[in-house]
Amino acid sequence: MANLTLVQAINLALIQEMERDDRVLILGEDVGLNGGVFRVTEGLHKRFGADRVVDSPLAESGIIGASIGLAMGGLRPIPEIQFEGFLGPAYDQLCTHAARMRTRTRGALTVPLTVRVPVGGGIHAPELHSDSPEAIYTHIPGIKVVMPSSPYDAKGLLISAIRDPDPVIFFEPKRIYRAFREEVPEDEYTIPIGEARIVREGGELTMVSWGASVIQCMNAIESSGRDIELIDLRSISPIDMVRISASVQKTGRAVVVHEAPMTCGVGAEIASRIMEECFLHLEAPVQRVTGFDCTMPYYKLELDYLPDADRIKQAVADVIAY
Amino acid sequence: MANLTLVQAINLALIQEMERDDRVLILGEDVGLNGGVFRVTEGLHKRFGADRVVDSPLAESGIIGASIGLAMGGLRPIPEIQFEGFLGPAYDQLCTHAARMRTRTRGALTVPLTVRVPVGGGIHAPELHSDSPEAIYTHIPGIKVVMPSSPYDAKGLLISAIRDPDPVIFFEPKRIYRAFREEVPEDEYTIPIGEARIVREGGELTMVSWGASVIQCMNAIESSGRDIELIDLRSISPIDMVRISASVQKTGRAVVVHEAPMTCGVGAEIASRIMEECFLHLEAPVQRVTGFDCTMPYYKLELDYLPDADRIKQAVADVIAY
Amino acid sequence: MPVETVFETSIERVSILDEHGRFDEELGADLIPDADLIKLYSHLVTCRHFDEIAFKLQRSGRMGTYPENRGQEVTSLGAAYALRKTDWLVPCYRENAGLFWHGLPMEYVLLHWMGDERGNEIPDGVNVTPLAIPIGTQMLHAAGLAWSHKYRGDDAVACTFFGDGATSEGDFHEAMNFSANLDLPVIFFCQNNSWAISVPTRIQCSAPTLAQRGVGYGMDCIQVDGNDLFAVVKVVREAAERARTTNRPTFIEAITYRLGDHTTADDARRYRDQEEVEMWKLRDPLIRLRNHLDGKGLWDETRQGALLEQAEARVVDVVKSAVEIEPLPASDMFANMYKAMPAGLEEQARAMRTCSLGRIPGETVDQAAT
Amino acid sequence: MPVETVFETSIERVSILDEHGRFDEELGADLIPDADLIKLYSHLVTCRHFDEIAFKLQRSGRMGTYPENRGQEVTSLGAAYALRKTDWLVPCYRENAGLFWHGLPMEYVLLHWMGDERGNEIPDGVNVTPLAIPIGTQMLHAAGLAWSHKYRGDDAVACTFFGDGATSEGDFHEAMNFSANLDLPVIFFCQNNSWAISVPTRIQCSAPTLAQRGVGYGMDCIQVDGNDLFAVVKVVREAAERARTTNRPTFIEAITYRLGDHTTADDARRYRDQEEVEMWKLRDPLIRLRNHLDGKGLWDETRQGALLEQAEARVVDVVKSAVEIEPLPASDMFANMYKAMPAGLEEQARAMRTCSLGRIPGETVDQAAT
Numbered sequence A, B: 001m002a003n004l005t006l007v008q009a010i011n012l013a014l015i016q017e018m019e020r021d022d023r024v025l026i027l028g029e030d031v032g033l034n035g036g037v038f039r040v041t042e043g044l045h046k047r048f049g050a051d052r053v054v055d056s057p058l059a060e061s062g063i064i065g066a067s068i069g070l071a072m073g074g075l076r077p078i079p080e081i082q083f084e085g086f087l088g089p090a091y092d093q094l095c096t097h098a099a100r101m102r103t104r105t106r107g108a109l110t111v112p113l114t115v116r117v118p119v120g121g122g123i124h125a126p127e128l129h130s131d132s133p134e135a136i137y138t139h140i141p142g143i144k145v146v147m148p149s150s151p152y153d154a155k156g157l158l159i160s161a162i163r164d165p166d167p168v169i170f171f172e173p174k175r176i177y178r179a180f181r182e183e184v185p186e187d188e189y190t191i192p193i194g195e196a197r198i199v200r201e202g203g204e205l206t207m208v209s210w211g212a213s214v215i216q217c218m219n220a221i222e223s224s225g226r227d228i229e230l231i232d233l234r235s236i237s238p239i240d241m242v243r244i245s246a247s248v249q250k251t252g253r254a255v256v257v258h259e260a261p262m263t264c265g266v267g268a269e270i271a272s273r274i275m276e277e278c279f280l281h282l283e284a285p286v287q288r289v290t291g292f293d294c295t296m297p298y299y300k301l302e303l304d305y306l307p308d309a310d311r312i313k314q315a316v317a318d319v320i321a322y
Numbered sequence C, D: 001m002p003v004e005t006v007f008e009t010s011i012e013r014v015s016i017l018d019e020h021g022r023f024d025e026e027l028g029a030d031l032i033p034d035a036d037l038i039k040l041y042s043h044l045v046t047c048r049h050f051d052e053i054a055f056k057l058q059r060s061g062r063m064g065t066y067p068e069n070r071g072q073e074v075t076s077l078g079a080a081y082a083l084r085k086t087d088w089l090v091p092c093y094r095e096n097a098g099l100f101w102h103g104l105p106m107e108y109v110l111l112h113w114m115g116d117e118r119g120n121e122i123p124d125g126v127n128v129t130p131l132a133i134p135i136g137t138q139m140l141h142a143a144g145l146a147w148s149h150k151y152r153g154d155d156a157v158a159c160t161f162f163g164d165g166a167t168s169e170g171d172f173h174e175a176m177n178f179s180a181n182l183d184l185p186v187i188f189f190c191q192n193n194s195w196a197i198s199v200p201t202r203i204q205c206s207a208p209t210l211a212q213r214g215v216g217y218g219m220d221c222i223q224v225d226g227n228d229l230f231a232v233v234k235v236v237r238e239a240a241e242r243a244r245t246t247n248r249p250t251f252i253e254a255i256t257y258r259l260g261d262h263t264t265a266d267d268a269r270r271y272r273d274q275e276e277v278e279m280w281k282l283r284d285p286l287i288r289l290r291n292h293l294d295g296k297g298l299w300d301e302t303r304q305g306a307l308l309e310q311a312e313a314r315v316v317d318v319v320k321s322a323v324e325i326e327p328l329p330a331s332d333m334f335a336n337m338y339k340a341m342p343a344g345l346e347e348q349a350r351a352m353r354t355c356s357l358g359r360i361p362g363e364t365v366d367q368a369a370t
């Protein structure tokens, strides 16, 4: 057991998987000598050498496209995209190839890659360094999407992602990269992709969230003093509807919280499925507390944009008062 | 009045807007001499010349990125992307620039462009010629998304899109490009972006759809003999919740139909909003009839993938029996 | 010096068996043994026949859109012949001759265009990627595949094929740049056939040659007569040797021509002159090679007749196996989305209705979602 | 001929005032009148001071991440000086000197890095696009802007700035290719400062020069000493003239160096040697120009002292207006999403809560959504 930040937990998972499997290699912008702009790959270049930790040209489509080839060639590439705002140039390679290669070839060629991407707002960064595009990739069949909210989950989820036979986007909530530490086992362990975590049990209302927002939810719940069940999705695609529905059938009320804009966000999918699966149990409409339907503003206003404890508590009050 | 196909109605709208406003120009792959692979720009090259109907290099990001510059320069570009499956390379320019330029510059620079894109399945085309990515762009604030289901709407919506001061993606359901004809006024007229159309009134259930699926809905409704209100969204972003909610508050039941995969599709957003706005009126959960959560299969199976009258009728039966 | 020259380069063009039938002994001698030459010619004739039949299948409604290969067969075949079975071919969609030579079963290409994924289910040991529909995107996969071999320490290379139009895509640039700067054993084989559907090459590249696209990457680049089997074999051999020994990529521009429409959905008469087509028909690579074989006394009408019969018989079988393949069950679309099917998808597959509707109302979650 | 040369080219490098202070009279004479030279030098000193203060603002927590311009000021300034106010500057984020010369108010750049969109609200008549955060994407906008002027028939050109790393992005290729093939009056100004954050230029381009990136497009391309104001002015003038008269684009590689960290979030000591930095400090463009002015008797310590005072006073005002600007209301994030705000968004803005929650339960739709 070591007391680690989320960044350290990811770094540890990378080291252990690279030790374990020499098919695993890392590529991306500044991941080498510099150890990544968030220092997630710190020390790896020295430890595993320039053949396994590769500073690539500045080209996201190239990073993902080449990784697809590496994966089809039998390796386990872990490309890093420096910020979620720069995943855009790689969108086409991810959707037209990574997501489709297995079904297109009926399993003859597969793409076991893990794309690591820092995500989300709250760190006063420049434009396009604070977005939350998880809904985009959740809509694309063939790609899995995960986002941990704690160091422990980060390590276990990343190891699962690296070992997964299919492409996984591993979103890293940069706001909590170093926000807190947690006991993380030294030895490797996995957290199954597709399994949500009940962070806190409760009978009055079900709250569903993921990534850095989970922390906002905890704050809201603690200061609200209500008996709320908090579910950390962890895997956004696929979604663990078994746990969500079981909880809502118990509580009859639900609030979903995420940073991305509301319209066509993952909250819409979860709310719809709750309605479909728990309609007769619902005492109030499922409420969404999300980013607004506008571009993530420059950082002076980012905290007004991001869902916070107050907005979450207001939602809880609305749902319970309904 | 002329009796026109959807292709002809679009062609007419393009001609009239180019006649009316010499800031309007068309660019894209094969839009010139060839008149577009679907012949939508037929005759325009001859009529308006190579300066206003431009065959561009084969590069979608370039087509959209250059169009953004043209628009910032005060023109009204109408880029064509040959198939929705090739919108991917332009995703980044659309989301990081077209959608953001106005808010980024607080109106100092704006991007009034209209991206024309054939969309959807059902024509036995090769891979990546049959997808429905509308949810992706509906999730992106700052871009409007429209999709007509008839020649009349196509002309009016396209003219509105071209005149709109903000970026609009104009999806053209290729399955009904020539499926039927309709009386279309010779002179120009506009259909407000953001206004859905009540295709058919009814009291028993509300059905919401857009694009080619609207035709499947009509078939289902007619053969079901039920008293169903059919709403053609026409504008997918923004969504006309006023009409949808008013209808569902009347009928108490709703079914949403679209070709795209279910998860995080536009159907999820509509279902969620219906729940939020009509909860106390709902007799059954809003049901979604959509493409499956798998890659659009090669064409041998595409009709099994696309929602058809049978699946829609089954959904109606389920909702009413609920 | 206020103005000094800091870089100089030039592009060369290789031709061995030219359009007038002239054969350059110096470059051409023992490039291809006669026995192989006959095999290659026979393969070309079979592929040409396959192409004609595929076209007819579309016209008769038994197959979807099909892109004729006619006139370009020698480019991919010459490359495939110059490479090893352990090397990768990363094609676009006009490389049937090379893919078949490399081991892809002929019926696969028909199945692909018949809208059947079984046409992409590449057999084990055949190092070929599926036909690439999104233009320009596959070259990065070639870079990655080549990289995977370099990483493992074997000397296999990847050869990727694409058209003149494809060189306008950003992914082309990124693939070239990755390969050059990370030293990846890739051969970039551009088939400049004068057209990208209706758009002439000058709209894709206003430079005098496409070959010089490689200069900006410090990459070796060369132009070759793409209808000259000998020249293609020579330049690809040299590129492969370079890749194997130094991991340096090469950019090859092969000048060829698309004799048919872009695809069966196209009508080239709308945008190009018939004279141009007629002129290129005289440069048909098959005729050129046939004359060469005749000249060497390696071929004659009887052999040609026998070959055609074989080719027809072969293609009949191929068509049969593609047309008569057992129908795909609708559930097949779910089968290969993931190695292990997630619960929600499994439910959609079971009901063949969206999950939203797949559940009998009232059915409890646990039955449904697990 | 079996092997013939089909293309030849070379790249030249221009230098006028070299690092040793040698000035080439032939090329340099009457390139820049003395009066302008003094204006330009004064501007450079002011921008250098602005850069230092901006850095301090970040360090003292009054501003977010900031990318130092130090050492590269002459590239964008030389370009701006060589162009007209009617021309467009399409920058990346290290071109303060050029942008200010072209008319962008200094406080705008501070506001931008303070996380305030008012820093991008470009005043009417200032033909500048906002600082571009996504690398490589802005060059296509330059192509489109230049195109819009060609379309209208006036002779304005667009000059876009970017780094060595940006030339690895696909959008760079597409912008170059569009401009070359559609004849767009664009100047592509690459600032090769040796680094892309921690990645050295050779990973972005293994060719001997970046300038040769233009060869593949048949574009005029040239390399220039980017720390030499005279040379930069000369090459940009020629490029602008070419663009105005022939609509042909030009690719310029300016050799310069990033003397500071990539941004205030970076620590360059992790990846580059201090000797390299020290060596480049000797090539500081400001020192070089100052010595030249001294040599010509156009400058002295008194003037320098006075200039520094002015610069400080000016920057104090700039900082003041940026720091003391009135706070942005939260509702501002909604104000400019569209020309006309859609109902749903209007509702979110009203409630400052997601639409999902913005409605008092039971409130009917018509009140809510219209």
Ligand SMILES: Cc1ncc(C[n+]2csc(CCOP(=O)(O)OP(=O)(O)O)c2C)c(N)n1
Pocket: B029, B058, B060, B082, B086, B089, C094, C133, C134, C135, C136, C162, C163, C164, C165, C166, C167, C191, C193, C195, C196, C197, C258, C262
């Ligand atoms: C990304 C993308 N954009 C557009 C298309 C539509 N399209 C199919 S083939 C083609 C032209 C390709 O020309 P070229 O690369 O020269 O290959 P050729 O067909 O001439 O062999 C186009 C535009 C596509 N398939 N993919």
Ligand SMILES: Cc1ncc(C[n+]2csc(CCOP(=O)(O)OP(=O)(O)O)c2C)c(N)n1
Pocket: A029, A058, A082, A086, A089, D094, D133, D134, D135, D136, D162, D163, D164, D165, D166, D167, D191, D193, D195, D196, D197, D258, D262
């Ligand atoms: C598309 C994109 N990818 C990655 C980044 C992160 N990033 C910011 S600056 C930079 C390096 C840019 O290097 P260069 O183009 O040489 O410009 P310089 O900073 O050296 O002036 C990177 C990778 C980004 N902003 N945009």
Ligand SMILES: [Mg+2]
Pocket: C163, C164, C165, C191, C192, C193, C194, C195, C196, C197
């Ligand atoms: Mg071509």
Ligand SMILES: [Mg+2]
Pocket: D163, D164, D165, D191, D192, D193, D194, D195, D196, D197
């Ligand atoms: Mg740089």
